[in-house]
Amino acid sequence: MVAPAVPEITEEVIHESIDARTESLVSLRELGPPDLVHLLKQPIRNPGKHVGVYHHVTGVDASSSASLAAYINTLTYRDHGQAATMKIVEGVYCCYNAFARLDMRVHVTIPGTVESYCVDENGKKKAATDELWLETYLCSVLRAYSYADDGSGETIRKIMGVRRFNPVTNTETEHRFLSAAEQLFFRGWQLGSDSVVQVPNIVSNHLTTGLLKYFHTTGRYPSGINLFEKLRSQNVEVASLLAKVLFMGNEEVEGVRVLHQALKELPMDYVMLDTQAEFLLKKSQSAAAPEQKEERLRMALGCADRSTVAAPAEFGTWARLAQVYVAMEDWGNALTILNSCPMFTYQDKDAPVMPEPKDVHLPTLPETRLDEIDSEPESRFSEQVDPQLLNLRAAGYRGTFQQAYSILTEMTKKIGWDQLLKIRSDVFVMEDEYRNEKPEYPKNRNASTDGLRGTPDPTATNGETSEDEEDNDEEVEGKESKPADSESLAPTLINGEKDEGLEKPSSTVDPADVKKDEAEAVSPSPFLITVLIYREQLLTNVQGANNDDHLSKLNNKRLCERWLDSLFMVLYEDLRVYTIWRTQMAQYRAQSMQYKKSAEEWEILGALAERLQHTDEAVEAYRACLSQRFSPKALTGILRVFEKNKNTRETVAATIRLVTWQYRWYSEFSPELLHTIRTLIEDEGAVKVRSIIQATSLPQNVLDLTHHYAALCATFHSNGTDG
Known part of the structure; x- marks a missing residue:
């Protein structure tokens, strides 16, 4: 199979990329950045001059210094063509070992020797041992999956010039990968x-x-079951992973049995409880009768509730409980639980920090040339975009905030915005309520004379919030009033019209205001102040003997966390833009007029509709985008719908173009696209899928790229590859 082209980023100062990588080692947090390959070139006609170039790579076999040196040698062969004007005289391969926090390096002199060593966070050289190479190899495979693109191109565009290879291409390399994972499994944390x-x-x-993603991508469930069976004999907690792989492989009865037995030994293991809740929630969606669905949701509720007790500081357990309440259509409890979720600031993957390059060369492989794809880079930068669309904050949500927002949009889809606001006002203390019923505390009030309701729970905080989530309403309103780009040729989303029928959410009480008011009214008593602050944040209703008349309506309500209040405002912005878009579309159609937007605007509108869980409208917007230019994000969005609806030919056509675009930008491996091909082969058979691929009117060199994915499935003996 033809390898992707080699991008070249030229340095201003030779070796400055290696120096920058060394300086960044101290700031790496997790798996580390993609591998760095630095090459020293010299002109054939001017041996005294040297040029430093580099690129990044993932998926190369990093099990030894010899395998990394072999990769550099393959690059020298590519430069020895008839038109070569430069030759490689040195190469350095840098691969991060996240276990030992060391950067493993292989220095190759051509012709000459190979030297391997490692560099610590202080830049000091150390000897490379076999154990370090084992750790480095495992980290390399995990990075290949972590930094792989999902087909949308978002990951590819984050880091320039990254070659992506499949780290596990056959059963032999799979055995090596799983063997390394088994040896280092209990150090994975x-x-x-x-x-x-x-x-x-x-x-x-x-x-x-990474292991679960590998088994999901390749369908090698027997290998996963075998691995986790062996590890479970050493630690029963691994039963949750074993059950997940069994569920993937449709061995649900065995998976339930494994969880049941393991929970007898560890009844409060939150991962196993969450796995049970997830399974029951999924099965409730396919229940044959309402009574059966109710029973499964009731069991899921019990598991999810226990998991929050077992791990109160984990977001996933609370989010699962909120999802169960949403499925049960218990909207009040769903909002209450969502408000209790611990939120964490999103930490992105480790990315290389490089100095400004002197030159960038991004070659195109002839085998990847396709007119509709090659025209994409030039057209996308000249498009006009409505500022209203660029300012939608929900598009930037990641991590816990993205998942919480997804739960909120699911509720909105099911009950509507107006009903959601009503439930919100029933559950949370609104600002006007608090101001109207705020009690007048006597100046001599103290802890000994107060009848306090409830007990403080200092652990019930909601974690950290990012600056984006703490924006106040005035900032949101400022964005609403921002004028549209006067130079844009596309119609704006406002056009002087009001978004009638969409109520703007009123403000809830800021917990900081409550803290300020009550702290000022009460004589200094740290314990009393703590109780008053957290009193309304307790998850369960606390019944007290002494009822305060001034707080009669507020006693059964909660204080809404600032991040959730911000999510409501962001959701309002999304719904407002979406409503205006759909209204304008209807008006234009009624007048038999064409509704014009730029391709990027259609792409943003498609993502907006998908975020709000309006699938048909998202597909409509994505198709409008693709009618103007190629967009991997839009095509990936449509591909998800094709897969769900089992549209085989449309799925194949979309996959071929996405695979070609991936190769165009130096990626021969996308786990999501490989999973798509594998699923097609399982459903339709390898012969039919290959025939559909071959029957398209695209060039043969383009089709061969997709045939490569199908060949991988045959290598792994996936279901359906026999016929």
């Missing part, structure tokens, strides 16, 4: 975890995430 996990443990970390 050292690698950190996804941003939605507060505290990494042996079953919630980057290693287990």
